Amino acid sequence: MATLTLTQVRKSFGATEVIHGVDIDVAEGEFIVIVGPSGCGKSTLLRMVAGLETVTAGEIAINGQRVNEREPMDRNIAMVFQNYALYPHMSVFDNMAYGLKIARMPKPEIAARVAEAARLLQLEPYLARRPRELSGGQRQRVAMGRAIVRQPAVFLFDEPLSNLDAKLRVQMRLEIKALQRKLGITSLYVTHDQVEAMTLADRMIVMNEGNAEQIGAPLEVYERPATLFAAQFIGSPSMNVLPGEGAEDGVVLENGMRIPLGRPVAGKVMLGIRPEHLVPDADGPLAIETGMSEPVGAQTLVHGRLTGSTAECVASLPGVHRESDLPAVQRYAVPPHAAHVFDAATGRRIGV
Amino acid sequence: MAGGAQSGMVERRGWSLWLTHAGLILGVMVIAFPIWLAFVASTVTQPEIVRPPMPVLPGDQFFENYRKALVAGVNAPVAKMLMNSAVMALGIALGKIAISLLSAFAIVYFRFPGRKAFFWLIFLTLMLPVEVRIVPTYEVVAGFGMLNSHAGLILPLIASATATFLFRQFFMTVPDELVEAARVDGARPMRFFLDILVPMSRTNIAALFVILFIYGWNQYLWPLLITTDPQMNTIVMGIKQMFPSGDDIADWPVIMATSILAMLPPVLVVIFMQKLFIRGLVESEK
Numbered sequence: 275m276a277t278l279t280l281t282q283v284r285k286s287f288g289a290t291e292v293i294h295g296v297d298i299d300v301a302e303g304e305f306i307v308i309v310g311p312s313g314c315g316k317s318t319l320l321r322m323v324a325g326l327e328t329v330t331a332g333e334i335a336i337n338g339q340r341v342n343e344r345e346p347m348d349r350n351i352a353m354v355f356q357n358y359a360l361y362p363h364m365s366v367f368d369n370m371a372y373g374l375k376i377a378r379m380p381k382p383e384i385a386a387r388v389a390e391a392a393r394l395l396q397l398e399p400y401l402a403r404r405p406r407e408l409s410g411g412q413r414q415r416v417a418m419g420r421a422i423v424r425q426p427a428v429f430l431f432d433e434p435l436s437n438l439d440a441k442l443r444v445q446m447r448l449e450i451k452a453l454q455r456k457l458g459i460t461s462l463y464v465t466h467d468q469v470e471a472m473t474l475a476d477r478m479i480v481m482n483e484g485n486a487e488q489i490g491a492p493l494e495v496y497e498r499p500a501t502l503f504a505a506q507f508i509g510s511p512s513m514n515v516l517p518g519e520g521a522e523d524g525v526v527l528e529n530g531m532r533i534p535l536g537r538p539v540a541g542k543v544m545l546g547i548r549p550e551h552l553v554p555d556a557d558g559p560l561a562i563e564t565g566m567s568e569p570v571g572a573q574t575l576v577h578g579r580l581t582g583s584t585a586e587c588v589a590s591l592p593g594v595h596r597e598s599d600l601p602a603v604q605r606y607a608v609p610p611h612a613a614h615v616f617d618a619a620t621g622r623r624i625g626v
Numbered sequence: 627m628a629g630g631a632q633s634g635m636v637e638r639r640g641w642s643l644w645l646t647h648a649g650l651i652l653g654v655m656v657i658a659f660p661i662w663l664a665f666v667a668s669t670v671t672q673p674e675i676v677r678p679p680m681p682v683l684p685g686d687q688f689f690e691n692y693r694k695a696l697v698a699g700v701n702a703p704v705a706k707m708l709m710n711s712a713v714m715a716l717g718i719a720l721g722k723i724a725i726s727l728l729s730a731f732a733i734v735y736f737r738f739p740g741r742k743a744f745f746w747l748i749f750l751t752l753m754l755p756v757e758v759r760i761v762p763t764y765e766v767v768a769g770f771g772m773l774n775s776h777a778g779l780i781l782p783l784i785a786s787a788t789a790t791f792l793f794r795q796f797f798m799t800v801p802d803e804l805v806e807a808a809r810v811d812g813a814r815p816m817r818f819f820l821d822i823l824v825p826m827s828r829t830n831i832a833a834l835f836v837i838l839f840i841y842g843w844n845q846y847l848w849p850l851l852i853t854t855d856p857q858m859n860t861i862v863m864g865i866k867q868m869f870p871s872g873d874d875i876a877d878w879p880v881i882m883a884t885s886i887l888a889m890l891p892p893v894l895v896v897i898f899m900q901k902l903f904i905r906g907l908v909e910s911e912k
Contacts, residue, residue, distance in 0.1 A: 324806075324810060325809075325810075326806050326809065326810075345809070346806075346809045346810045346812075347809065347810065347811065347812030347813075351810070352810065353806075353807070353810045355803045355806070355807060356803070357801060357803050358803075359801065359803035359804050359806065359807035360807075361804065361807075361808075361822055362826060363822075363825045363826055363828075372808075372811050372813075372821070373810075373811035373812055376811060376812040376813055376817065377812060420807075420811075
């Protein structure tokens with residue numbers, strides 16, 4: 275159980291700064307997920323916490339203790355790697371016990387800890403096997419077991435599920451969540467998969483180009499994205515963004531369509547509406563030329579273009595709709611609470 | 627696959643099977659015949675060898691000739707020379723492996739000034755055969771007073787650019803995440819080297835051991851230069867020393883027995899390490 279605090283953490287490789295001052299406060303036992311596209315610096319940030327990368331500026335503290343200069347082993351952390359990083363010549367038992375052996379823990383205690391972790395992860399029948407004799411999911415469990423036996427202050431996960439197939443990923447996701455709840459160990463988890471982020475996180479950090487765009491509970495980020503980037507990155511399919519101009523009662527889109535929001539808006543803006551919030555309505559303000567439709571089962575994704583402009587738009591309609599059943603131009607209502615307005619220049623959220 | 631007869635990659639049948647086997651048997655005979663003759667010559671008496679035609683079936687002097695070779699030899703007992711050779715071959719093989727592992731470890735995992743330069747220096751020595759630097763090497767070894775010593779036999783041959791290069795290539799295929807996992811587990815560099823890198827390289831080590839043992843065993847020129855005392859002779863050069871200078875009669879049965887004895891250790895090493903050796907050459911274990 276520990277807290278983790280990052281204060282204005284920066285990282286440069288040579289002259290290029292890749293992380294531009296990130297502040298994070300992780301409470302005891304909290305599960306924090308850092309999510310962002312590849313190259314946004316999320317893995318670098320995690321590796322800095324692990325001690326595998328040096329910190330250029332700022333401070334990383336575990337339990338209030340500055341750890342910038344400490345070696346990974348002295349930070350009381352454990353890390354689960356993307357490719358598992360199991361030692362190929364050691365048995366599952368030895369893989370899990372290695373860190374403890376180095377720490378010169380007495381043998382009976384090592385055996386007890388490994389047995390406990392193996393029980394927790396259902397690895398008991400495989401303790402004598404080599405990693406290459408295990409399936410992907412089992413290897414993943416061994417990697418987690420190696421982290422658990424150390425009873426660290428902080429767990430670090432570096433995209434641990436990205437090498438698994440889709441079904442196993444869902445299963446392991448639940449297992450990780452259950453395990454973290456049970457052990458109550460503060461965790462930092464990096465992923466590019468927004469579904470993983472939404473489902474696992476107590477709070478998530480949306481990262482973009484070395485900045486933390488938004489820190490908040492998953493639903494909070496979904497419902498009130500702080501920036502255009504966060505708005506588009508979280509949610510699937512991603513949010514429609516239509517450029518427009520502020521007016522006294524809403525937004526006027528570039529094709530002259532007036533979308534009433536019931537509040538005044540000023541300046542050049544971007545109007546964001548999630549596809550699942552578009553409601554077909556013959557009197558609705560938004561007219562979209564119907565293009566392709568993709569039935570997903572529970573919903574149908576209707577792709578189209580805003581009439582009189584080039585802006586692409588997607589609506590996610592519940593139930594099955596065939597392309598032939600949809601009108602050539604479909605009008606949609608925009609519920610005011612589901613409309614997000616962002617400053618066109620800064621990408622920051624405007625108003626509520 | 628249907629049936630054991632077709633389990634190979636190529637379907638085998640009829641006369642082509644016999645023909646290929648006949649070819650193989652002929653080849654084996656051509657290669658093995660001189661060795662057989664040497665063996666036969668080591669089991670007969672001196673007059674039987676000298677009088678044509680040479681016998682092709684073993685005689686009854688096996689124990690007598692081998693006993694004589696091992697205990698007395700011509701200049702030095704063969705047992706002594708075998709011992710010298712074993713020390714030299716093992717020293718060279720193990721020394722080369724240890725040094726190459728360490729230098730490859732340094733070059734791959736540590737950032738130090740001149741790292742690239744050191745690598746290229748090592749790589750350059752690949753292009754210099756022993757013979758090119760034999761005179762200065764002799765000078766150095768003589769200066770250290772290592773003539774007629776095991777150290778003198780081993781040390782000048784103990785560095786190996788080839789092995790360093792081989793281990794470097796292998797280490798570079800070891801995923802970085804493994805290094806990082808070991809760091810998080812608390813392994814210091816030497817611990818990582820001993821606990822993880824060395825065991826992972828074991829098939830490479832075995833393959834190299836076979837090659838280097840034979841290399842060390844078959845050294846001829848260097849032992850010939852620096853050992854003047856027959857008690858320090860190695861067996862490969864020792865055989866040559868057994869030939870009489872002048873008009874003396876060569877003791878062929880003993881010389882042949884020595885040759886057979888000289889051949890045995892490398893053969894045994896190959897046989898016993900064959901499995902690991904082949905795995906080391908074909909398999910890259912990650």
